[in-house]
Amino acid sequence: MTATATELRGGARVAVANLIRFLETGEVPGGLFAPGVFADLSLPRWRVQAVTIQDVVALRTEGHPRPGRVRVERVEPTAHGFTLELEERWTGDGGRWYCREMIRADVAGESIVEMSIYCTGDWDEDRQREHAATVRLLRP
Secondary structure: OOEOHHHOOHHHHHHHHHHHHHHHHOOOOOOOEEEEEEEEEEEOOEEEEEOOHHHHHHHHHHHOOOOEEEEEEEEEEOOOEEEEEEEEEEEEOOEEEEEEEEEEEEEEOOEEEEEEEEEOOOEOHHHHHHHHHHOOOOOO
């Protein structure tokens, strides 16, 4: 079952909204990350970790330095926070880009204290066309 934002506990609901704002704008809402935040990012052919707010933000800004659009596919509460499934689209380097991500986050108050991020990697327009020509998705 897909959760709505109102099904999340108060702090997790705020953290999800702030995380989406950060992903779309690159601007970090105050209190989004706890001071000792830990992030574990898995990409198709690489894995990196960060343990400070500055380093977590750098994971994002170095990987996706431009603003974009987030489409939330699913949000579910967990005992310690939430899981979030989403797709992102942005423009940069002369083209349009796409990726899908799954994020599991633990929350204290309204701040993310730990998160694991699984990303498809960034698909350029050629990869998106190749995928569309090869695969028929049953759901968007």
